[in-house]
Amino acid sequence: MFNNLIKKEIQLNLKNLRFQIAFVMVIFVFITGSVFNLKETRQKQELYYKYQTQWLDGMRKLAENNASNLAIQSSNFLMSPRNNSFISDCKERFIPNLFHYSAFNVYWFENRQTINNPLLSRFEEINWSFIAVIVISLMALLLTFDAISGERESHTLALCFANRITRSQVLLSKWFSVILLLVGTMLTGVIISLIIQIIGKTIVFDTAVIADSLLFLIFSVLLISLMSCLGLFCSEVGSTSNVSLLYALGLWLLFSLVIPNMSVLWADKLFTVDHADNIEKQKSLKREQIDKSYPPGKWSSSGNPFMPEHKIRAEMQMDFMLSDKQIDDTYYQSLFNQYENSRNLTAVSPLSLFDYGMEAITGGGYLRFQQNWNALHGYQQQFYDFFRNFDAKDQDSPHWHNPYEGYSTTRKPVKFEEVPLYTEVIPGLIDRVAILAKYGGLFVIYIFFLFLTTYIRFIKSDVR
Amino acid sequence: MIWHIAKKEFLLNLISVRFTVALLLCLLLVPVTMVVSLDNYKNQIRAYQVAKESAENEQTGWRVYSAVRPTLVFPPQPLSVFCQGISRQIGHSVKIRLGEQPLLGEGRKSGRDNPLLYSFFSIDFVHILAILISLLSLIFAYDLFSGEKENGTLRMILSNSTSKSKVIAGKITGVFFTLTPILVLCYGISILLILFTPQISFSASEWLSVLVLFLTSFLFMAFFVGLGILVSIKSQSSFNGIVISLFLWLWFLFLWPNMATYFAQSSIKIGMLDQLQQSMNQYDEEMYKKVEEIRQTLPGLGNWWNCTGGDDGYFELSGSPWPTMDAERRLREIAEPVRTDYADKKWTLQREYLDKLENQEKIARYASFLSPSEIFCHISSLICATGPAAHLGLLDQARMYRDILMHYFIDKKIFSSFRYITPQPEESFFRTQDEQVNFVTGGICKNQKDLDEWMKAHNGSWSVLWTKDYPEGSFSNYPALELSELPKFTKFKPDITVYMRVILVEAGVLLFIFIFLFGIAYNACIKYDVR
Numbered sequence: 001m002f003n004n005l006i007k008k009e010i011q012l013n014l015k016n017l018r019f020q021i022a023f024v025m026v027i028f029v030f031i032t033g034s035v036f037n038l039k040e041t042r043q044k045q046e047l048y049y050k051y052q053t054q055w056l057d058g059m060r061k062l063a064e065n066n067a068s069n070l071a072i073q074s075s076n077f078l079m080s081p082r083n084n085s086f087i088s089d090c091k092e093r094f095i096p097n098l099f100h101y102s103a104f105n106v107y108w109f110e111n112r113q114t115i116n117n118p119l120l121s122r123f124e125e126i127n128w129s130f131i132a133v134i135v136i137s138l139m140a141l142l143l144t145f146d147a148i149s150g151e152r153e154s155h156t157l158a159l160c161f162a163n164r165i166t167r168s169q170v171l172l173s174k175w176f177s178v179i180l181l182l183v184g185t186m187l188t189g190v191i192i193s194l195i196i197q198i199i200g201k202t203i204v205f206d207t208a209v210i211a212d213s214l215l216f217l218i219f220s221v222l223l224i225s226l227m228s229c230l231g232l233f234c235s236e237v238g239s240t241s242n243v244s245l246l247y248a249l250g251l252w253l254l255f256s257l258v259i260p261n262m263s264v265l266w267a268d269k270l271f272t273v274d275h276a277d278n279i280e281k282q283k284s285l286k287r288e289q290i291d292k293s294y295p296p297g298k299w300s301s302s303g304n305p306f307m308p309e310h311k312i313r314a315e316m317q318m319d320f321m322l323s324d325k326q327i328d329d330t331y332y333q334s335l336f337n338q339y340e341n342s343r344n345l346t347a348v349s350p351l352s353l354f355d356y357g358m359e360a361i362t363g364g365g366y367l368r369f370q371q372n373w374n375a376l377h378g379y380q381q382q383f384y385d386f387f388r389n390f391d392a393k394d395q396d397s398p399h400w401h402n403p404y405e406g407y408s409t410t411r412k413p414v415k416f417e418e419v420p421l422y423t424e425v426i427p428g429l430i431d432r433v434a435i436l437a438k439y440g441g442l443f444v445i446y447i448f449f450l451f452l453t454t455y456i457r458f459i460k461s462d463v464r
Numbered sequence: 465m466i467w468h469i470a471k472k473e474f475l476l477n478l479i480s481v482r483f484t485v486a487l488l489l490c491l492l493l494v495p496v497t498m499v500v501s502l503d504n505y506k507n508q509i510r511a512y513q514v515a516k517e518s519a520e521n522e523q524t525g526w527r528v529y530s531a532v533r534p535t536l537v538f539p540p541q542p543l544s545v546f547c548q549g550i551s552r553q554i555g556h557s558v559k560i561r562l563g564e565q566p567l568l569g570e571g572r573k574s575g576r577d578n579p580l581l582y583s584f585f586s587i588d589f590v591h592i593l594a595i596l597i598s599l600l601s602l603i604f605a606y607d608l609f610s611g612e613k614e615n616g617t618l619r620m621i622l623s624n625s626t627s628k629s630k631v632i633a634g635k636i637t638g639v640f641f642t643l644t645p646i647l648v649l650c651y652g653i654s655i656l657l658i659l660f661t662p663q664i665s666f667s668a669s670e671w672l673s674v675l676v677l678f679l680t681s682f683l684f685m686a687f688f689v690g691l692g693i694l695v696s697i698k699s700q701s702s703f704n705g706i707v708i709s710l711f712l713w714l715w716f717l718f719l720w721p722n723m724a725t726y727f728a729q730s731s732i733k734i735g736m737l738d739q740l741q742q743s744m745n746q747y748d749e750e751m752y753k754k755v756e757e758i759r760q761t762l763p764g765l766g767n768w769w770n771c772t773g774g775d776d777g778y779f780e781l782s783g784s785p786w787p788t789m790d791a792e793r794r795l796r797e798i799a800e801p802v803r804t805d806y807a808d809k810k811w812t813l814q815r816e817y818l819d820k821l822e823n824q825e826k827i828a829r830y831a832s833f834l835s836p837s838e839i840f841c842h843i844s845s846l847i848c849a850t851g852p853a854a855h856l857g858l859l860d861q862a863r864m865y866r867d868i869l870m871h872y873f874i875d876k877k878i879f880s881s882f883r884y885i886t887p888q889p890e891e892s893f894f895r896t897q898d899e900q901v902n903f904v905t906g907g908i909c910k911n912q913k914d915l916d917e918w919m920k921a922h923n924g925s926w927s928v929l930w931t932k933d934y935p936e937g938s939f940s941n942y943p944a945l946e947l948s949e950l951p952k953f954t955k956f957k958p959d960i961t962v963y964m965r966v967i968l969v970e971a972g973v974l975l976f977i978f979i980f981l982f983g984i985a986y987n988a989c990i991k992y993d994v995r
Contacts, residue, residue, distance in 0.1 A: 032727075095582075119554075122586070126723055135718075138714060267584070268503060
């Protein structure tokens with residue numbers, strides 16, 4: 001009986017205009033999004049390759065000139081474009097992707113885009129995640145908003161219960177039928193998108209792509225389940241289908257617009273951080289104190305590396321750097337905490353939660369940023385050790401390490417091939433699975449409580 | 465009769481659940497959005513004040529004309545609380561350099577100190593209004609005809625001596641009567657919140673802009689009312705009507721605008737700003753080579769006592785002997801015009817890059833005009849002076865100011881004056897290097913030759929010899945430049961009257977589309993089968 005109910009619901013929805021329009025719309029958006037993504041990915045890769053080539057050439061020239069200049073020069077490491085950005089961009093257009101570092105310190109991070117036009121208004125890339133969050137989530141509500149209230153209005157619900165069907169069977173059949181239809185729609189779109197990407201040669205159909213696509217579909221099932229359950233809840237609560245629709249649309253606007261839009265406000269009011277100019281003042285004050293503690297002549301310089309003032313200068317500059325680093329590290333940690341705490345608050349919205357889950361699936365976004373920021377610190381120590389060993393071998397160097405100037409360390413060139421280079425870190429499987437489990441668990445909890453509430457109301461409601 | 469029909473529609477809507485939910489949505493969405501926008505604005509004001517103070521403090525430290533490179537800090541537009549445009553993704557300050565034209569705004573993009581917060585979703589009043597008003601217009605209009613046909617009441621109305629044209633006019637008027645208070649409420653809430661925020665105050669012209677924004681919102685609302693009515697007449701049932709309306713809403717508000725912009729970005733190649741910078745650096749290297757060739761021809765260079773330098777030709781010297789001072793002065797006299805010539809060459813590359821950015825933006829804008837919400841948002845960004853046109857207009861002003869400043873330097877022969885490179889009065893220069901060495905070392909070394917030998921014997925260190933107090937050699941002993949005659953930049957506010965023509969044309973397009981839709985709906989209504 002239950003299977004017959006599901007079949008009946010599926011058949012009804014398939015013949016329904018709203019599903020037909022929804023299906024066509026979803027497939028159209030998948031196709032256009034994939035085609036645009038194809039072009040954009042090629043552009044990004046081309047530009048990134050040019051940027052990397054220039055960067056490596058610049059580093060090579062420095063190395064061939066003077067190892068100290070290579071060590072003290074603030075280099076910029078730019079994270080590469082991801083091949084699976086067609087699944088989700090994870091807001092990487094806005095998250096910092098460029099790190100400034102030298103052999104002595106990892107200084108700062110910022111956002112640098114290969115193809116961003118600052119004159120364009122902010123927009124969302126048409127990827128799988130966008131389709132799921134904007135289109136499919138709304139479809140789920142539109143397919144279920146009148147599942148109960150509509151049948152109650154047309155009195156077919158009472159007729160239904162005149163047969164030997166339990167209320168839970170009716171509710172579950174409506175829910176499952178919508179999930180199956182929308183998952184089928186998503187799957188069709190995903191397959192078409194993958195075909196387009198493979199023909200366009202931006203991806204290779206390997207286990208990584210299959211795994212990412214499967215995980216995306218599984219996570220989408222959770223989102224579809226939650227949104228369709230929400231639609232059923234509105235349908236149960238609303239006295240008529242018009243009212244149910246308004247409730248459903250109101251909740252959708254709440255989750256897609258209101259809650260995410262408040263994230264910055266919460267960040268400001270609940271998780272305040274010090275202003276950047278105050279941090280600069282603190283650093284400046286500390287530097288003044290350090291400067292005063294060193295004897296006169298510390299800023300003298302000459303061509304002779306062994307000039308005694310160079311030793312004082314090197315020690316002072318090192319103190320400057322360590323003092324700045326201490327203040328900066330504390331400040332950066334407060335920025336990370338502010339961001340993470342604000343994100344945790346917006347996880348109340350299932351649409352935001354879905355976006356965060358995409359980071360774990362694709363290995364992008366804030367997760368990628370954090371892991372590379374931490375890994376770069378490890379690399380910096382490795383780079384410094386390399387430079388220190390190289391400098392130690394030079395008899396013409398007094399070995400007074402100065403993080404900003406090359407007065408008192410080796411002036412010999414170094415073979416660029418011997419210099420350790422940073423390799424971008426891809427977030428590990430364990431980390432990603434842990435995050436997915438966390439967000440997936442939250443989804444399951446939301447679904448459970450929402451379905452339970454809907455179920456209890458439905459069981460107790462008067463179908464006449 | 466039209467009035468009666470309109471009144472009936474209005475009263476029916478007023479007591480409906482739709483109206484209550486519509487009010488609740490407004491009362492939730494609008495204040496939340498405005499509070500966030502006002503908070504953003506306060507942060508921008510703070511960032512602006514910090515940047516302005518820094519720019520003013522920098523000016524008080526200018527002792528030489530080679531340091532005179534003003535930083536123009538543009539204040540945030542008060543109307544950005546309604547429409548943020550591109551104001552949060554572009555810098556709000558511009559450094560005037562002789563060696564380079566300003567290209568785009570520099571500095572911090574928004575008032576946020578945490579760059580990670582840029583990734584958070586952000587929507588302004590105009591966008592939330594577009595979403596809300598379009599949705600409510602469709603919700604109130606989708607069953608104007610199909611709903612009454614299903615109920616059987618349309619037949620009853622038309623069985624009286626009421627023409628179909630009066631019925632349609634009355635119904636449309638009724639919907640406008642219903643939606644106008646909601647629109648007024650949205651603006652009322654936002655204006656109230658603005659009035660209660662002390663950090664923001666509008667001038668008379670800004671209040672007038674708010675009125676123009678309100679009228680544009682009305683036109684936008686009219687479009688979606690027209691669309692809803694057309695859907696209501698054309699669809700077989702009110703259920704189909706709402707389904708089609710919602711899909712159209714999703715398409716116009718969420719899908720098409722993103723697709724159009726994504727299309728423009730993925731189709732038009734621009735290249736990275738870093739690559740433009742790389743090409744400009746090649747011109748800089750060429751310029752430095754030329755300057756070096758000039759330097760080789762000038763005797764007397766070297767022997768700097770106290771010197772510092774920096775970006776864009778900044779060079780400050782004090783305490784050096786006259787031959788050094790004069791050689792540096794003559795170098796700048798020849799080299800600075802070379803710098804400005806290379807700025808013009810670099811501008812060709814910059815202009816090309818800017819043209820690409822503008823073309824891409826234009827294509828995105830024209831493509832997205834198939835969505836009336838984008839026309840509305842674009843008009844709003846013009847009215848609020850937060851769009852690309854306003855920003856580029858300010859940068860044009862900044863470039864004109866750079867030209868004025870350059871001509872001031874040329875007309876006053878500043879490049880060839882000592883004051884370009886040193887705050888020290890000419891009469892206090894040492895006549896020769898030997899005279900300086902003798903004075904500073906208290907006679908221990910009589911001349912430069914003695915000093916060189918001493919340094920050779922002491923690993924280059926000679927600071928122990930510096931026994932005589934030498935205040936002329938220290939920058940901090942000199943006052944800042946007197947800048948009362950320096951041309952000042954005054955055009956910090958974009959002039960929106962420049963864009964009035966575009967605003968009127970685009971508003972006209974919205975009005976034309978509404979009239980067109982209304983025409984089709986009217987025609988369809990006349991032929992409508994009420995059975």
